[in-house]
Amino acid sequence: MSKAQAAGRIETGAGEQSLSLSGEVGLADLPEIESRLSGWHARAPAEIDLSGAGRIDTSVAWALLSTADRMEDGGGQLAIVGANDSVARILETVRQAMPVPATEAPGRRGFAAWLERVGREVVDTAQAAAAFTGVLGLFVARLARCVIRPRELRLTALVHHCQDAGVRAVPIVALMAFLIGIVLAFQGAAQLRPFGAEVFVVELISISILRELGILLTAIIVAGRTASSYTAAIGSMKMRQEIDAMRTLGIDPGQALIVPRILALVLMLPILGLVANLAGLFGGGLMAWLELGISPAMFVTRLAEGTDVSNLTVGMIKAPVFAVLIGVIGCEAGLRVGDTAESLGRMTSAAVVAAIFAVIVADALFSIFFEQVGM
Amino acid sequence: MSGAETVIEVRDLRMQFGRHVVHDGLDLDVRRGEILGVVGGSGTGKSVLLRAIAGLERPAAGRITLLGTDVLAGDEAAREALSHRIGVMFQDGALFSSLTVVENVEVPLRSVAGLSAETRHGLARFRIALSGLPWNAGDKYPAELSGGMRKRAGLARALAHDPEIVFLDEPTAGLDPIGAAAFDALIRDLSHSLGLTVFLVTHDLDTLYAACDRVAVLAEKRVLAAGTLDDMLEVDHPWVQEYFRGPRARAARKEDAPRTGMR
Ligand SMILES: Nc1ncnc2c1ncn2[C@@H]1O[C@H](COP(=O)(O)OP(=O)(O)OP(=O)(O)O)[C@@H](O)[C@H]1O
Numbered sequence: 001m002s003k004a005q006a007a008g009r010i011e012t013g014a015g016e017q018s019l020s021l022s023g024e025v026g027l028a029d030l031p032e033i034e035s036r037l038s039g040w041h042a043r044a045p046a047e048i049d050l051s052g053a054g055r056i057d058t059s060v061a062w063a064l065l066s067t068a069d070r071m072e073d074g075g076g077q078l079a080i081v082g083a084n085d086s087v088a089r090i091l092e093t094v095r096q097a098m099p100v101p102a103t104e105a106p107g108r109r110g111f112a113a114w115l116e117r118v119g120r121e122v123v124d125t126a127q128a129a130a131a132f133t134g135v136l137g138l139f140v141a142r143l144a145r146c147v148i149r150p151r152e153l154r155l156t157a158l159v160h161h162c163q164d165a166g167v168r169a170v171p172i173v174a175l176m177a178f179l180i181g182i183v184l185a186f187q188g189a190a191q192l193r194p195f196g197a198e199v200f201v202v203e204l205i206s207i208s209i210l211r212e213l214g215i216l217l218t219a220i221i222v223a224g225r226t227a228s229s230y231t232a233a234i235g236s237m238k239m240r241q242e243i244d245a246m247r248t249l250g251i252d253p254g255q256a257l258i259v260p261r262i263l264a265l266v267l268m269l270p271i272l273g274l275v276a277n278l279a280g281l282f283g284g285g286l287m288a289w290l291e292l293g294i295s296p297a298m299f300v301t302r303l304a305e306g307t308d309v310s311n312l313t314v315g316m317i318k319a320p321v322f323a324v325l326i327g328v329i330g331c332e333a334g335l336r337v338g339d340t341a342e343s344l345g346r347m348t349s350a351a352v353v354a355a356i357f358a359v360i361v362a363d364a365l366f367s368i369f370f371e372q373v374g375m
Numbered sequence: 376m377s378g379a380e381t382v383i384e385v386r387d388l389r390m391q392f393g394r395h396v397v398h399d400g401l402d403l404d405v406r407r408g409e410i411l412g413v414v415g416g417s418g419t420g421k422s423v424l425l426r427a428i429a430g431l432e433r434p435a436a437g438r439i440t441l442l443g444t445d446v447l448a449g450d451e452a453a454r455e456a457l458s459h460r461i462g463v464m465f466q467d468g469a470l471f472s473s474l475t476v477v478e479n480v481e482v483p484l485r486s487v488a489g490l491s492a493e494t495r496h497g498l499a500r501f502r503i504a505l506s507g508l509p510w511n512a513g514d515k516y517p518a519e520l521s522g523g524m525r526k527r528a529g530l531a532r533a534l535a536h537d538p539e540i541v542f543l544d545e546p547t548a549g550l551d552p553i554g555a556a557a558f559d560a561l562i563r564d565l566s567h568s569l570g571l572t573v574f575l576v577t578h579d580l581d582t583l584y585a586a587c588d589r590v591a592v593l594a595e596k597r598v599l600a601a602g603t604l605d606d607m608l609e610v611d612h613p614w615v616q617e618y619f620r621g622p623r624a625r626a627a628r629k630e631d632a633p634r635t636g637m638r
């Protein structure tokens with residue numbers, strides 16, 4: 001009785017276009033039936049004899065009826081005869097459900113389609129920029145409200161995110177900066193030794209780390225770690241309509257979700273930057289000692305004499321800006337997640353790419369700015 | 376119908392998650408061609424029972440025979456063969472989100488050897504129409520459909536390969552009453568004309584009265600009672616009494632009375 005054995009018999013009947021089905025005919029027989037029917041044309045009479053068929057399934061019924069439709073469209077006719085009660089009932093059920101193709105307006109082609117695509121891209125980009133500004137504005141407005149009414153600040157959430165985005169990132173950030181310090185000292189020594197200018201390796205390390213690399217690389221790591229987790233967390237809430245639920249319960253998503261997250265980054269990124277600076281200087285100093293014999297005491301002395309404090313200031317000024325960029329991009333991408341898991345994945349990776357890109361662009365702009373003001 | 380072959384036989388089933396026992400000593404028989412309605416309070420394990428029979432969840436103890444095959448003992452190949460003979464419609468559709476509705480319905484048809492792409496597509500279109508969806512719904516992605524439309528698409532996919540048994544998990548929940556009634560009629564039609572066996576989990580009393588031949592009540596970790604709707608009125612158990620004698624049940628029964636008489 002099983003499907004695998006259900007194969008019915010399909011035989012050519014008396015006429016040129018005639019077929020007789022018998023036994024239990026099912027989906028497994030459909031390829032065979034299709035190949036027999038495909039050559040039939042509307043010009044000659046056609047007949048399908050079901051008198052031997054004990055049972056057919058809806059797939060077979062559909063195939064017979066769609067062939068009948070096709071032949072009728074061509075001005076011919078297909079007679080389906082000899083159906084027993086149950087077979088007739090299936091044929092009737094299927095006949096009533098036969099789909100009617102909807103006529104659709106044809107889509108644009110060629111140049112018009114290309115133009116449409118370009119237009120859509122432009123509008124999407126503009127909308128993303130507008131959405132970024134919107135979330136930034138929301139953050140600033142809610143933050144201002146927290147300043148006026150400090151009780152509205154979600155302190156627990158803030159501390160939680162500080163721990164998540166800040167404290168937990170310390171090991172990776174410190175390790176990364178330590179290694180960068182080592183690389184700088186090693187490469188710097190190799191380049192400066194021929195000139196007998198090894199001692200300048202201290203300036204090389206301190207200026208490049210304090211001014212640029214410490215905070216930039218920290219921001220890139222945080223962008224990868226935290227922007228993605230913000231997008232995933234907010235996005236999955238958006239996906240399950242939790243954000244809508246918050247609104248209906250009188251909880252402001254900006255206040256509850258966005259302010260603690262971005263504020264946590266603004267507080268923690270400068271601290272992480274400082275950690276990176278220290279670890280980088282430590283790594284560089286260690287390498288300078290081992291490789292060039294510059295003692296730690298001498299390293300510190302040269303550091304204090306040769307490196308202006310403005311280098312540190314320049315680095316630290318950038319930190320809150322990077323933090324806001326990363327936080328806003330992460331949260332905004334989360335809010336743009338649709339209601340499928342795919343869009344969550346897409347927006348998460350898009351957020352990381354956008355955040356890293358934004359950090360690097362901002363760093364370039366800062367370089368020009370500090371150059372102009374002479375810092 | 377009492378002489379019909381038993382297609383699902385569950386004996387002494389025990390399902391548990393960690394230390395939480397959902398079923399214990401559960402027995403159930405389903406006969407070929409019948410529509411069995413499975414009812415029970417929320418969390419009594421209707422969905423879990425369905426998943427166990429369909430081979431998606433492994434019981435802690437017991438025996439499940441599906442279409443003559445032991446679900447738990449069979450090897451990979453036997454289970455695979457079995458999967459072509461059953462269809463499952465999940466509580467929330469479980470459509471593949473990266474495929475359109477037509478492509479979703481085509482998935483079970485891909486295992487039929489020798490079926491041309493054109494036929495497969497046409498057949499999928501027909502299944503979609505059969506489950507009551509408009510033509511243009513076929514080209515949409517699941518995320519673009521309403522909850523009720525997703526249910527219908529799920530049914531279209533469950534029925535795509537003309538299975539012998541379909542498992543439906545709350546098919547009419549969230550449908551409008553007219554849509555739900557049409558759904559009931561469709562399931563009854565298919566069952567009666569195709570000899571399709573239906574295992575139908577539902578909370579919907581109208582569905583129960585309009586579509587089901589027999590009812591199984593899940594309570595106290597087992598099948599508390601199984602039989603026709605009239606039998607249920609005789610069962611001496613507070614939950615069953617309240618369920619089948621409550622005001623909603625009375626309304627559903629009254630409404631359905633003329634139709635039941637005709638059958
Ligand atoms: N994967 C799982 N892990 C742990 N417990 C589970 C799991 N799936 C189900 N349960 C438990 O099994 C019990 C039965 O769940 P089930 O989903 O079958 O309920 P149901 O009868 O279908 O309810 P509803 O009518 O609300 O759909 C519940 O108590 C649930 O907590």
Ligand SMILES: [Mg+2]
Nearest residue numbers: 421422466544
């Ligand atoms: Mg359930």
